[in-house]
Amino acid sequence: MQHFLDIFDIYLLEAVINGILLGGVLALLALGLNLIFGVIDVTWICYAELVMIGMYGMYYLVQVYHLPYWAAAPLVILLVALLGAALHYLVIAPLLTAPPINQLLATGGVLFILQSFATVAFGIDFRNLGIRLPVLALGEMNFSYARLLSFVAALLGMIGVYLFLTRTFTGTAIRAIAQDRQIMPLMGVDAKRIYLVTSAIGGGLAGLAACLLVLQYDVHPFVGLSFGPITFLICVLGGLGNFIGGFIAAFVFAEIISLGGLFSDLEWGYVLAFAFFIVMMFIRPAGLLARRS
Amino acid sequence: MNRQLAGWIIALIVLVAVPFVHRDPYHLHILVLILIWSFAYTSWSIMGRFGLVSLGHGGFMGIGAYVTALLWNHLGITPWIGIPVSMATAGVLALIVAYPCFRFRITGHYFVLVTLALSGIVLQVITATRDYTGGSLGYTPQRAPSGKGLIALQFDDKTTWYLIALAVWVVGLVVWRAIDRSMSRHAMEAISEDEDAAAAAGVNVTAEKLKITMISALMTALAGALYCQYQMFISPDTVSGIAVSLQMVFAAIVGGVYVALGPTVGAVITILLAEVLRIGFGTKAVGWDNLVYGVLLVLFIIFLPKGILGSLIDLVRSPRKPPRGHEQQAVPIARR
Numbered sequence: 001m002q003h004f005l006d007i008f009d010i011y012l013l014e015a016v017i018n019g020i021l022l023g024g025v026l027a028l029l030a031l032g033l034n035l036i037f038g039v040i041d042v043t044w045i046c047y048a049e050l051v052m053i054g055m056y057g058m059y060y061l062v063q064v065y066h067l068p069y070w071a072a073a074p075l076v077i078l079l080v081a082l083l084g085a086a087l088h089y090l091v092i093a094p095l096l097t098a099p100p101i102n103q104l105l106a107t108g109g110v111l112f113i114l115q116s117f118a119t120v121a122f123g124i125d126f127r128n129l130g131i132r133l134p135v136l137a138l139g140e141m142n143f144s145y146a147r148l149l150s151f152v153a154a155l156l157g158m159i160g161v162y163l164f165l166t167r168t169f170t171g172t173a174i175r176a177i178a179q180d181r182q183i184m185p186l187m188g189v190d191a192k193r194i195y196l197v198t199s200a201i202g203g204g205l206a207g208l209a210a211c212l213l214v215l216q217y218d219v220h221p222f223v224g225l226s227f228g229p230i231t232f233l234i235c236v237l238g239g240l241g242n243f244i245g246g247f248i249a250a251f252v253f254a255e256i257i258s259l260g261g262l263f264s265d266l267e268w269g270y271v272l273a274f275a276f277f278i279v280m281m282f283i284r285p286a287g288l289l290a291r292r293s
Numbered sequence: 294m295n296r297q298l299a300g301w302i303i304a305l306i307v308l309v310a311v312p313f314v315h316r317d318p319y320h321l322h323i324l325v326l327i328l329i330w331s332f333a334y335t336s337w338s339i340m341g342r343f344g345l346v347s348l349g350h351g352g353f354m355g356i357g358a359y360v361t362a363l364l365w366n367h368l369g370i371t372p373w374i375g376i377p378v379s380m381a382t383a384g385v386l387a388l389i390v391a392y393p394c395f396r397f398r399i400t401g402h403y404f405v406l407v408t409l410a411l412s413g414i415v416l417q418v419i420t421a422t423r424d425y426t427g428g429s430l431g432y433t434p435q436r437a438p439s440g441k442g443l444i445a446l447q448f449d450d451k452t453t454w455y456l457i458a459l460a461v462w463v464v465g466l467v468v469w470r471a472i473d474r475s476m477s478r479h480a481m482e483a484i485s486e487d488e489d490a491a492a493a494a495g496v497n498v499t500a501e502k503l504k505i506t507m508i509s510a511l512m513t514a515l516a517g518a519l520y521c522q523y524q525m526f527i528s529p530d531t532v533s534g535i536a537v538s539l540q541m542v543f544a545a546i547v548g549g550v551y552v553a554l555g556p557t558v559g560a561v562i563t564i565l566l567a568e569v570l571r572i573g574f575g576t577k578a579v580g581w582d583n584l585v586y587g588v589l590l591v592l593f594i595i596f597l598p599k600g601i602l603g604s605l606i607d608l609v610r611s612p613r614k615p616p617r618g619h620e621q622q623a624v625p626i627a628r629r
Contacts, residue, residue, distance in 0.1 A: 094595050113591070114587075118580075271418055
């Protein structure tokens with residue numbers, strides 16, 4: 001019995017730590033989505049598909065064109081940032097005054113486009129980078145370097161965005177627009193430019209997440225569906241547009257998935273996470289950190 | 294009005310006569326698919342036209358299909374009982390999720406994302422209980438012994454299926470029209486413009502929304518069960534999940550959610566498009582149909598938010614009709 005408990009605790013601790021590591025990447029995704037929602041008031045349903053395109057970008061640069069990983073990553077971040085800006089310019093900008101539901105559905109259309117574009121262009125095979133990072137053994141627990149690296153890089157990315165938002169003029173303008181959409185144009189802020197910059201940053205964050213996720217998961221055209229819905233739920237749970245709430249919610253979700261997966265199948269981890277989300281919506285409809293009215 | 298009714302009756306007679314005149318099984322198969330999916334899209338648009346955009350309908354459809362099939366395979370309960378049970382299950386689920394949603398005023402983006410979680414849950418539960426449901430490999434209802442096809446609701450004959458699907462589709466349109474002419478429609482339009490004002494004017498906001506949602510969920514579950522019985526094969530990806538939900542939204546919007554036949558037009562366009570691409574390009578077409586869907590969806594939302602049929606009808610009827618504010622004008626003004 002004692003022996004059983006020892007093993008069990010080790011696994012539990014491993015699952016908890018793996019949950020935290022997963023939470024880092026989820027938090028990065030949630031930050032990008034929250035930034036766009038907070039500033040432009042639009043939910044990009046296709047956000048995870050941008051990540052998928054970024055993962056394919058990494059695959060092609062590293063596997064086909066034989067670029068080193070560290071050289072391919074900035075290119076991919078730039079590519080997805082441009083994609084984000086293009087998405088805003090082509091799809092969101094004409095719909096800025098349309099009902100919010102239409103904007104949401106239009107990005108749903110972009111989801112179809114990106115998914116089937118990937119199917120048509122890259123086929124439905126699973127592909128991976130072929131980079132296998134070693135596993136870190138800590139006592140009896142095993143952690144993959146890929147997850148550790150992702151966690152650290154995600155944290156650095158978030159700190160970078162935080163500094164940009166608080167220390168630069170453009171960043172300040174972005175936060176101001178998020179607070180009051182009507183007044184800022186009167187204060188001489190070019191809202192169109194700010195929206196475009198924000199979309200590019202949101203895309204860039206998706207690109208960064210792509211560089212990190214491609215280390216852990218295989219790429220296929222529907223990979224976005226496996227973490228896209230989770231990202232939206234995290235954002236809503238944290239309160240759409242609430243950066244800190246999204247950050248906390250990402251770790252809560254990651255722990256639920258990781259621990260649920262420990263006690264049963266991984267799917268049940270997801271079921272638990274979804275059910276938890278629905279219950280939380282009723283307890284705190286405006287997000288974890290919102291004050292109850 | 295009488296002329297319109299006569300037109301409907303003639304159209305119905307023509308539709309009933311089709312399988313007896315034209316017996317090509319492939320064409321009948323396409324028609325049955327179009328009718329079943331039209332019914333599903335119509336169910337979605339009953340809610341969707343009032344701004345209650347649900348991405349959870351994939352979940353209801355999955356429940357309809359899987360509950361019916363599971364009851365038949367594991368307990369031997371005939372689909373004649375299984376289908377009402379599956380509809381009731383979907384209804385209970387809709388109630389559990391929708392009541393708190395409406396009670397706590399979860400609207401807009403939030404409502405969409407809560408319902409998205411719902412279809413996510415159903416998909417994951419189906420996949421996770423793979424010992425019973427076959428997981429992502431799909432599931433087949435057991436073939437009934439010959440002579441018991443009626444009890445098992447399994448028919449080899451495409452004409453029978455065509456008539457069943459046609460009947461259900463007509464029922465869907467009748468429900469749509471009944472709601473369109475009821476007080477509920479006015480109440481729902483008031484709610485979609487301004488919930489507080491509607492409540493102040495004496496509309497029971499929660500009850501009205503709940504009523505519409507329940508009708509829509511029950512009908513969607515029926516569509517799922519029918520699809521399962523007709524195709525005799527279901528997999529989580531074809532009847533549940535987010536992709537199916539988005540497909541419903543897409544078809545309904547392309548056809549037009551504000552007119553009765555809009556979702557049907559959407560189903561005709563999407564299914565014909567997929568078939569034409571499949572026949573024309575064979576296996577190379579994989580992905581192309583969705584690519585075209587996606588581009589059309591974006592273009593439609595930007596340029597023709599009322600859908601093909603809705604815009605055509607607007608074009609034919611001159612602007613005598615007062616604009617329905619909640620469709621286009623009210624929201625941008627409120628957002629400014």
